[in-house]
Amino acid sequence: DGGITQSPKYLFRKEGQNVTLSCEQNLNHDAMYWYRQDPGQGLRLIYYSQIVNDFQKGDIAEGYSVSREKKESFPLTVTSAQKNPTAFYLCASSTGINMRNTEAFFGQGTRLTVV
Amino acid sequence: LAKTTQPISMDSYEGQEVNITCSHNNIATNDYITWYQQFPSQGPRFIIQGYKTKVTNEVASLFIPADRKSSTLSLPRVSLSDTAVYYCLVGQSSGGSYIPTFGRGTSLIVHP
Numbered sequence: 001d002g003g004i005t006q007s008p009k010y011l012f013r014k015e016g017q018n019v020t021l022s023c024e025q026n027l028n029h030d031a032m033y034w035y036r037q038d039p040g041q042g043l044r045l046i047y048y049s050q051i052v053n054d055f056q057k058g059d060i061a062e063g064y065s066v067s068r069e070k071k072e073s074f075p076l077t078v079t080s081a082q083k084n085p086t087a088f089y090l091c092a093s094s095t096g097i098n099m100r101n102t103e104a105f106f107g108q109g110t111r112l113t114v115v
Numbered sequence: 116l117a118k119t120t121q122p123i124s125m126d127s128y129e130g131q132e133v134n135i136t137c138s139h140n141n142i143a144t145n146d147y148i149t150w151y152q153q154f155p156s157q158g159p160r161f162i163i164q165g166y167k168t169k170v171t172n173e174v175a176s177l178f179i180p181a182d183r184k185s186s187t188l189s190l191p192r193v194s195l196s197d198t199a200v201y202y203c204l205v206g207q208s209s210g211g212s213y214i215p216t217f218g219r220g221t222s223l224i225v226h227p
Contacts, residue, residue, distance in 0.1 A: 033214075033215065035217070040219075041219060042202065042217040042218045042219040042220055043159070043202075043217040044217075045214060045216065048214060058214070088156070090158050090159075092158070092215070094215070101147040101164060101166070102213070103149070103161045103164065104151075104159075104161070104215045105161075106158025106159050106160070107158050108157060108158055109156065109157065109158055111156070
């Protein structure tokens with residue numbers, strides 16, 4: 001089945017460590033996004049990518065990094081510079097970032113906890 | 116940038132119709148209105164999208180008045196499984212690109 005897959009579902013990190021969250025899609029979508037969600041809050045955009053080898057910062061990019069070497073993959077690295085990384089992370093994709101009637105498809109999320 | 120305003124929470128009972136209204140006074144001419152549903156610890160799921168008047172699918176209806184400054188998501192005969200957070204989105208442009216931007220949404224609780 002086509003879809004978007006995030007892994008792992010749960011991730012624990014020690015303070016000072018970098019961790020990488022995986023996001024893969026087989027929908028042939030050009031655009032991909034990373035969001036962060038804190039308890040009781042909406043989704044906040046971290047990074048987005050419109051095309052391979054290109055990505056842009058979202059509203060809360062500090063302490064995060066991404067790469068887009070393949071159309072199918074958009075991994076997110078949470079660096080030690082991110083002061084409060086414990087959150088629920090969601091990856092999404094859509095057919096085109098310039099299409100105002102596009103639908104975004106989301107993965108099931110990764111819950112990151114700093115211990 | 117377009118911004119949406121929706122109630123933070125709503126309560127309903129099984130079998131009732133639920134209407135959630137979203138205000139988007141600064142909606143752009145070519146913006147669509149999209150609604151998503153999110154269950155706890157899951158990613159949001161697309162419900163419905165429209166541009167004007169009325170759109171209906173198998174799970175919901177979307178009513179958009181002529182001025183497009185608001186929209187109403189209608190869920191007919193809700194059940195306990197409709198308890199979720201509902202987000203209303205309109206276009207958020209950044210450097211010419213459309214970015215799906217989510218607010219806090221409306222937390223709907225359906226009671227037995």
